Amino acid sequence: MQALVSLPDPLPEHYDDLRQVALSLRAAYEAELKAKDLQIEVLKYQLIRLKRVHFGAAAERFDPNQLGLFEEDLEADLAAAEIRQAAADLGQPGTPARRRPKRQPLPAHLPRIEHRHDLADCTCGVCGQALTVIGEDIAEQLDVIPARFFVHRHIRPQYACRTCDTVTAAPLPAQPIDKGLPAPGLLAQVLVAKYADHVPLYRQAVIYARQGVFIPRSTQAGWVGACEVLLEPLVERLRDPILGESYLQADETRLPVLAPGTGKTRTGYLWVYRTGPWSPLQAVVFDYAQSRGQTWPKDFLEDFKGTLQIDGYAGYNGVLAREAIVEAGCWAYCRRAFFDVFKATRSPLAAEALRRIGRLYRIEAEARDLDPAARAQLRQERAAPLLADLKTWLEDVLLKLPPASGLAQAVGYTLGRWPALLVDLQDGRIHIDTNPVERRLRGVAVGRRNDLFAGSPSGGRRAALLYSLIETCKLNGVEPYAYLKDVLTRLPSLPARDLDDLLPWRWRPRL
Structure with missing residues (x-):
């Protein structure tokens, strides 16, 4: 040194x-040691944030999916041990039976296949008299038939006129792909597997081949492209009602895209816009962009007027500059900044900030089921004093911190967005954070890991289109496969004036 x-x-x-x-x-x-300690703290903070962006989950708690993996293996180990123990104890008196959790009833809508097991001889083995039926013992097991293929045969009788030698037959129903092999159900399966279950097309080809049906990836890709053309007008109708709302949440995530002719990828982005979690209209729309610049949200939200809730990214500044837009902030992002500092340094001040923000979230838990007016009133009565005290405390803390420290950055970010963080006090429609829109991006993250990248910018736009429909289905409690199968059946012959009836929140399955 x-x-x-x-x-x-x-x-x-x-x-x-x-x-x-x-x-x-x-x-x-x-002084030099103190400066180096500060530099180490800043580097730790930056490293944790970079790890979160590139490798980790966005949540500040243990990933439930990771915990689920541990629980799955633990339950399997316990079951295997119990079976071995039961075999060893067989025939030994006094072995206690395991208390099993109460089984949930199987859904009533599932078809039942009955297997009757009767006695071969209905006479009493003790006295030889005839036995009388006094009831039935019914045990149910759940079974499954893996997805199976079948063939639709369209048979059209040919009619001829002997007078004028003309031949007539009934027309074939309109199909999603004219004279194509796949029926709507198969197309829906391919789309849902790829964009909802995140199974790449090459893996689907392997799965189908196990059943003796060979559908090359290139063939499936052609079907997906044809479905894009068919579904595109419907997604355009999806966009207008969303932009007509007066409160939206927005977020964005990266989507690697293969650069043609280079063998490398470049970073594209999916921008996502969601209606408020308490809005009567539950919908989300994705927009693919080739960069993270201000132009994309500015163009997409050109006709939007109202409150836009974001995490503070500067890419929305072009939208926020308009007089018709009110910015709402995100407390989850503020909390995340303090959490990163605490994880890196175990700072008592960061822990205190987390405790204070946690009190705001406890109030939100109580307000979740209230109407907007009652929610705003509860926030003004209980959250407003806490926020005023928090602001004073943050300002005092900031005066004592080195400007370059991670904690100073977290405090500065929070204070710098303070007006936007108070918008929800007056408007009960506004959520405390942007987590509802972030959750719509979880599927994109899974798909990004499985598919690695989109094959072209057109693939990015296609993904935005399908994610829009599938995620909106989820928000409205609509099963994506049933929806897409029905929509792909009806779209080829549906008049344009009836297109709005197929939007997920208006769609009803045909009986």
């Missing part, structure tokens, strides 16, 4: 002078 104060040459001989030199050196070393 290089000293900040050089030694005098020659060294002083008097004790007091030497002591003064030593104290100066000590102060210099302490």
